[in-house]
Amino acid sequence: MDFDYLEWIEFMVRWFHVIAGIAWIGSSFYFIALDLSLRKSSSLPKEAHGEAWQVHGGGFYNLVKYLVAPNHLPDHLTWFKWEAYATWITGAALFILVYYLGAELYLIDYEKIELSKTAAVLISIAGVIFGWVIYDLICRLLVGKSNLVLSIVLLIFFAFLSWASYSLLSSRGAFMQMGVTLGTIMVANVLMVIIPGQKKVVAQLIAKKTPSPKYGIRAKQRSLHNNYLTLPVIFIMIGNHYPTAYATSYSWVIIVLTIIIGGLVRHFFNERHAGNKSPYWVAIPIVILSWGSLMLSEVDEPSLDQLSPEKLSLIESSFSKEFKDNIMEVTAYKCSTCHVMEPSWEGMKKPPKGVYLSEFSHLINNYETIYKQVAASRAMPPGNITFLEDEERLLYANLFHKIEKILREEK
Ligand code: HEC
Numbered sequence: 001m002d003f004d005y006l007e008w009i010e011f012m013v014r015w016f017h018v019i020a021g022i023a024w025i026g027s028s029f030y031f032i033a034l035d036l037s038l039r040k041s042s043s044l045p046k047e048a049h050g051e052a053w054q055v056h057g058g059g060f061y062n063l064v065k066y067l068v069a070p071n072h073l074p075d076h077l078t079w080f081k082w083e084a085y086a087t088w089i090t091g092a093a094l095f096i097l098v099y100y101l102g103a104e105l106y107l108i109d110y111e112k113i114e115l116s117k118t119a120a121v122l123i124s125i126a127g128v129i130f131g132w133v134i135y136d137l138i139c140r141l142l143v144g145k146s147n148l149v150l151s152i153v154l155l156i157f158f159a160f161l162s163w164a165s166y167s168l169l170s171s172r173g174a175f176m177q178m179g180v181t182l183g184t185i186m187v188a189n190v191l192m193v194i195i196p197g198q199k200k201v202v203a204q205l206i207a208k209k210t211p212s213p214k215y216g217i218r219a220k221q222r223s224l225h226n227n228y229l230t231l232p233v234i235f236i237m238i239g240n241h242y243p244t245a246y247a248t249s250y251s252w253v254i255i256v257l258t259i260i261i262g263g264l265v266r267h268f269f270n271e272r273h274a275g276n277k278s279p280y281w282v283a284i285p286i287v288i289l290s291w292g293s294l295m296l297s298e299v300d301e302p303s304l305d306q307l308s309p310e311k312l313s314l315i316e317s318s319f320s321k322e323f324k325d326n327i328m329e330v331t332a333y334k335c336s337t338c339h340v341m342e343p344s345w346e347g348m349k350k351p352p353k354g355v356y357l358s359e360f361s362h363l364i365n366n367y368e369t370i371y372k373q374v375a376a377s378r379a380m381p382p383g384n385i386t387f388l389e390d391e392e393r394l395l396y397a398n399l400f401h402k403i404e405k406i407l408r409e410e411k
Contacts, residue, residue: 004376010097017090024083025230031080032227036273038065047071067216073205081195088187095180099124099173104407105368109170110308123168124177131161131181132188143221151263154225158182159256166252175246178255179236182229189222227270231262243354250296257289257296307365315364315406319399324360327395331357334386363399371400 038050049067053060099106103117107124115123134157142150161181165174197215204211235258239245245254264282272278307315331339338345339357351357355366363370373380374388375397381388 004372006097007372007376010094013090013094013097017087017094020083020086020090024087025234027080027083028223028226028230032270033273034063035065036270037275045071067213069201069205069211073202077202079195079198081190084187084190088184091180091183095176099176102368103173104307106176107169107173109173112170113168114308115168120169120173124173124180127161127165127177128181128184132185135185136188136192139221139225143218147224155256155259158259159252162252162255171247171251172240172243175236175251175255176240178252179233179240182233182236186226186229186233189226193222194219228263228266229259231265232259235262241353244297244350245293247354248297248299250299254293254296257293261286261289261293311407311410312361312364314410315403316361318406319360319402323395323398327363327399328360330388330392330395331363334381334388334392337386338381364403367400367403370396375400 034052034054037052039052040050044051044064047066047070049065051062051064053062055061100121103120107120108115108117135154138153138157139150142153158178162174162178165177165181168174169177197219201211201215232255236255239258245251248254264286268279268282335357337343338348339351339355341351341356341358343349343351355362355369357363357366357370370380375393378384378393
């Protein structure tokens, strides 16, 4: 039995990543909502900032917030940090598994720049580090200044990063690169700013000193950014499965628009949780910007990241005419209801996932996903609706193994 262990490892890491992400984002949403729902009360100790009452799972909770710290440190203090770290660790592992190990398919676009695998990976790592260092610098320079100015400066910087990634890497790689950079910024905010600040406060408390409020101010700034970045980052993480979003010349602009849209959505909920009047006006810019993203995604047809033209013709010439005719005939009968530029399948306007298979070169460009869908599993055709036979599946398996062999020998 041919066991696809790498696929299973990837799947399990992805599972863990999503679970960790839910725990992190869940607790982050919870604390933001809690923070905004705090109310003053005369019965609270004078160091307390406010309290909230909540009911959940059959019990009532009374939470009190101390802005700097309570008079003395409680014995049992729960820290919230491992959710964030676990999300980053599993996310980095997943990024390496899919985008670094599979750099030729996912990270490099030979039509843009002919990067070697190593060069592409180094560019990606350098980009993430650069993103954090400059972001951190901007935040330090503008701490305590107007939030609006800071947001605009950061947005311009993120737009630059997005454009630079798009210019150097494949469109899908660039999309993910931005997701990883923003996600890393969020985790680094926890690891390098929020938690160390909180530790200093605790240390000063233990030394019976009055902790400085500057740590609180800094942590608040970063935690606000994390709050606003959450939705765009999730958009990117899911969006890399949708060529309509990532595989156009303007996908880097779509990311920028999504950062603004995500921010507006958060703003709506933040105001609501704070008990203020709901800012329904945000719907107007959200609709306009979403419409803009849709238009941009239509500007050019999705194209999957491709092998270099030389490699393509090398591979193409190593298959016999008989094999090509054979597999193209099967493809025409069993896949082309859906996987052509204008599918005849009812209600389908475009080839699903941007995968169109009308020529042999298209099969080569998609050989790996086809193998996963058709030979290593029976995901395609959906419900085997076109009755693909086992011998026919074998054709796609042979295609895969032969291309793998050619690419290996090339190295
Ligand atoms: C009835 C329509 C239909 C037929 C026939 C069909 N597919 Fe698909 N295909 C789909 C849909 C829908 C998706 C998107 C599935 C999803 O959203 O995960 C898809 C996705 C794919 C993908 C991309 C998977 C990914 O996640 O990137 C590949 C590759 C693929 N199909 C290959 C084939 C091959 C090869 C055949 C013929 C042997 C075939 N399909 C037949 C509808 C079809």
